[in-house]
Amino acid sequence: MIRHTLLVTLLATGLAAAPVAARAAAPVAPAAPAAEPAPALTPDAAFAALKSYTYDQPARVLRYLEAYIQRATGSAEDRRDAAGRLAAVLRDPDATLDAKRFACQWLPLVAGNEQVLLLEQMLDDEKTLEMARRALQAIPGEASLEVLREVLGGAKGDHLVGILNALGAQRDAASAGSIAAHLESKDQAVSAAAAAAIGEIGTIEAADALTAAAKSAQGDRAETLLAARLRCAQRLGETGLAHIDAPRCERAVAMLSEIFSADLPARWRIAAMMGIVRIGGEWGAWAVLEALEDKNPTVRAAAIQATRRIPGKAGTEKLVGILPTLTPRDQVLMLGVLADRAGAADRPLDREYADARLGVLKMLDAGAAAVCAAAVRALGAVGSADDVPRLVAIAASSEKAVRDAAREALARLNAGGVGAAVIAAARQGEPATRVEAIRALAARRSEGAGEVLLAAAAEGNAPAVRAAALAALAEIGRPDDYARLVGLLAGVDDANVAASAERAAVAVGQRVAEAKARVEPVRKAMAGASPGAAERLLDVLAAFGGAEALEVLRPCLKADDTAVRTAAVRALSRWLDASAADALLALAREAGAPVHRQLALRGYLRLAGQTKDASARLRMFSAAKDVATTADAKKMLLAGLAGLSGPEALAMAQTFLDDPEVKPEAQAAVTRIRAAAKPKPQPKRAAVPPADPDRLAARRKELADAAPYGFHLVCYMDCGPQTATGEKGKPGLRVTSGAPYFWGGSDAAADVRYGTIVFTDREVVFEAAGLDPKRAYRLGFSWWDYDHATRAQSVWAAPLKEGRPVRLMETARLPSGAQGQKPAEKAVPLPHDLTAAGSVRVLFRNEAQPNVVVSEVWLWESDTASAPADAAPEASGEAAAEPKVHRSSRSGGARVLLVTGIDHPGHKWRETAPVLREAIEKDERLAVDIVEDPGWLETGDLAPYKVVVHHWMDWKVPPPGPKARTNLDRFVRGGRGLVLVHFGCGAWQDWPGFVQLAGRVWDPDLRAHDPRGTFTVDIVDAEHPITRGLKAFETTDELYTCLAGAREIHVLAKATSKVDQKDYPMAFVLTYGQGRVFHCVLGHDVKAFEPEPVKTLYRRGAAWAAGLDPTAKP
């Protein structure tokens, strides 16, 4: 009904033709384009038209007048003029009430005393009384106040409340006496309004009146008066402070003290205390100290926070003095306040904080870990250089909360001599304390730490110290340290240390400005370096890139030692910049070993792909065409070509069309090159863009690839450009109700196919025909609320002729483009009993406003005549059978539960799950059970399991219920393990706590991943039990770039995106409660599990999560 009426309104204003009634083009499209353009308004015409305005008329006149009146405020003359014109409307007995209401609302902007008299007259008329009262309230100055005071005496009921509110809002001290007379009114609305107004006025007289009234007040009236007294005291205190008027301040404190000391609920007493603190001085300190000893913990907590407002040394002394007497909880809070006070002070080392420091030091031994952590944190603000050894020792030996506090304190400690003290602690002592001191040097960005760090990095007998020193050098090492670091790298024998040293050398080397100065130390070190050392030095060169570095590498390509030669080729293939291109191409042609040729070609194609200049890139690809003979190489070449445009790139891609090894890739490249050549659509084009065959083909391929397991795409319609699709006799779709439309400009926010739509106000209907009665079908569609945030729709299916529709999807809100959300894609099974008839109607119903819109529809058909098992239960509505657990063939050992069963259609879990099981069971201590339904987490018994392997994602189906979350949460929190696989990071999108458990989760707003392809996974921590001894490896997978989350994780492996050259974590660990979590985003498909290191990562990750030593030989 409502919708219908709205539509009529829209039709009347000529807007219903567009589904987007509310969208305005900039600067301003008239909201209601009339058949003939309306004549431009003039002030005379607009004010004349206003007199007969009623709310059912277009608002054009009002919009004009608002702007006119606002602009008129600029000069006295214009104000007089505008006020006079508005007054004329108000005076006119024939003017409508709606017009007068508008005039009253805007009059105060320009009104003078003349209009006040007019408003006074309007108070006599019931119809205009309230609008006039509001206008008077909004006009500042004595004239309107006089009117309000005058009418106060005779006003009654609602009108009286309005007058009281107006006088209170104006804080009219002159009317305090007459308002006070209403404090005792029997009408509760009146007495409450009087109390609020008089509190707002806040004079001594007001205070007297409220105090007197409060004496006899009971119940609700007493509460109203309490609020008014607080308000009055605040006003008194403010004016007292502003005018340095002690009596007013004292009176305010007296009012507040009375409330503070009374037997009242905590909230009133907190309010009174805060009031006194805000007035300040000795009064404030007194109130806080009283409240600190209060029985009520909420009052105490508020008092502790209020100590922030007691300034100066005396305040600090009081806080420190009281610290030992507080409960542990209050000590934690108070130490936090102390830290904040000192942190905000300009000179933290004055006497004030020297005493505070002693007080804080006493709390370090207080017992409770929480108090200790708080004290350590506070020490970071008040401490001195003398505290460095203690903090370092605490950091080295305490549990996590205290250790983290100590590390933070060491990073923040800001007093004379602290830097030297940290360096001293890094130089000598136990390895554990030295490691902490070294960490602190890095965290503090200490200057002058190079010497001590380089010395520590060279120590042979303290591996932890060495590693920490190298990590610190990587962070803060200076150019001066570089040459010695390179020398150190050349001499290292331990592989783990070497990796750290290499990272440090690269990081510090990048801070050296001159290329020559970067390369020279490496050249020197190369002379006489062992093959292992040479390999590391060459890697450093590769990270720098450039011609100078290349000259140092070149001789190694011809070295006698095969290992050195291979290392040189490998380094060259990873070269940072294009300076290595020629050398790589030459090697790809001529190198003796096939593996060298292959490495070189890959390196070359990678560099070509990274080249920004399009013509240079094309030249590079052309040069490599004859060398790219393997399928992999050809695919890389085509992937690079696909980013180009122009006839040459097209011609080159077309030469691969007949190559059976890479035909699909060649086709995709050709499509993309062609598409890039087309001009971009003009923004704000209102006509529906025509169907673009290339775009449709590309989209069809995308949907074909995304088909659910056991299904394939049979037809696709881009609604708007197309209204029918499919061949005769085969499955097809056509629009039977709905009109095409295009949201101009929407293609700036998302692909144009989402902005082209069909719409109606009630129901968009499609007919699906030509269906195979034996097969199952899934309906896919996309929708988007581009210009609103209001649309909601449901989806139904019905027989073609007669019969009731059945609901396929509950009412769902569409993602709102207006709020920056992206379009959504959905899929639902079509009921088999309907599709068996060969055709079916699909209905999209409007469940909200303003109309119903559909961007795309498509059909997936089952591969086999019998419907696949996973489609059946949804379609037929049968209850799903209890999910079966496929038990491991291994008895004994730690049991691991691999949970899978749903995922993005691109992830073939039926294929990957067994591979994963096999990889994990390589560790004979582990036995993997598989359950093919995440819902099992809700009902199943997790008790026998040590680890859950989370290999699923709830793509377009609801995730298991809250019970499953609780079970999983408790399982891990209680000390068991969790392994997350690939798109497992995308599960539970509506569970905010999942990110705490998983460490990082899929953020759909981020770029998802690099195009699937080959990339190198680097080991970040070669000392962690999971990655110990592992080397960088290549894999063919999706390089995920979509992880988000803020909690601390420990990254084990990373990879560098080819798209943005940034590093992304590939595997990491974290702890959750008592449990361990190993999270790895590798494993898109079976091929991605092929590299041995991937299997190793999952095997060891599972063992580690189970609490076992992953590298121990079983």
Place this chain on the structure above:
Amino acid sequence: MAVLHESGDAGSPPGDQVTRGRGVTRRGFLAGAGGAVAGVAAGAAMAAPYIVPASALGAGGATPPSDRIGIGSIGLGSRGTQHLKGLLQADGVEIRAVCDPQQPKCEAARDRAAKAYAGRAQRGSFRGCLATADFREVLDRPDVDAVVIAAPENWHALVAAFAARAGKDIYCEKALSLTVAEGRALVDTVRRTGRILQVGTQQRSGRNFRFACELARNGYLGRLTRVEVGVPGGRALPNVAPEPVPPDIDYDLWLGPAPYTPYNPLKVSFNWYFIYDYCIGWIQSWGVHHVDIALWGAPSLGQGAGLQVEGSAVFPDDGIANTSITWDVRCTTPDGLVLHFTDNRKNPQGCRFIGEKGWVHVTRGGIRAEPASLLTVALGPGAIRLYESNEHHGNWIECMRTRRDPVAPIEAGHAATGLTIVCDIATRLGRKLTWNWPTETFENDPAADRMLSRAMRNPWRL
């Protein structure tokens, strides 16, 4: 019959369903409310239940039922529903009342709560969720310790002030208030009552936003010369004829303190953003997010006298919307620091701090800087460090327990809201204005000062 409309309105007040009293307080409602809350009335004297802050004491695990903070959710449109969803999942709190004058929204929220707490209800620790059109009924509940306010802007300051006086802690959606004057009054009320109020400028709980501001505050950009803010522009709306009020909407409570205009279905959902009676448009309601960040990173924009404000905007010339669609405003401090605030067709979305040595640009999508090495800066000892919160609801909940000020305190919300309003006024009046922060008035322009407050419809007052 209550007279909540202007007297003598021909436009028919909501009818016989009005049974509430004429006054603005609702004390005593519970006396007739039956058994639903009788069992907890004994706890009425306590404000927010205080327990040892779990995070501060290093404890883990779920909060016991007796220590849960009871929450009333007021305003259940799309933003209010998002809060509801988040808080239904959060530990340590419980939704005990939901409120919206649109009955279907209210009932859907109550059902959502009942579903989420089905387990608690079975164990007897959850006693149901009140659904009401009138926020005063929520405030009357002794088992409600705090409220989330996600009503349109015309309601914000009023509901928040009522809540503060009723002893409730508050999460108030941005923008904090519709006018500068009521924002100031709300600051006074919240501070006077000692309540915790978190403003819904949740970008403050984002690491990137904090980091960008720390770069600006600690001189990594050199002397700051300019801050650029861009946010989505506003919209026009069609003319819409009045309609009878549907029976499931309490239109009088929907309007609240706003002037009476008749009901139409378009404005009661989302589109109110663009109608001046209810909100100042996206220059205010979106603008406040990034203007808040600008003030966090460049506090001098929000201090002292002599801030020159000048700008222009495009307004709809027909239809029911009357807030700016595009705008371009420049605020200049006496020291020459400029805030350039536009819709995102001019400045790109987000907040960009520009100094003599570099710039940093932060949005919800990410952070960029020139030189890029700024993004790897680690703050050393002695650096100014801003309040660290990584979860906006969580910070609010923790602060209710510790009574510490949250990351988006009311003064910050008031300053950011105030500045967007001042910018809007400059575009409406079409002349250069000078803003004085200490007095919160314009310098030498009493006519412009009249834009800073509005009179509320009877019987509402702050």
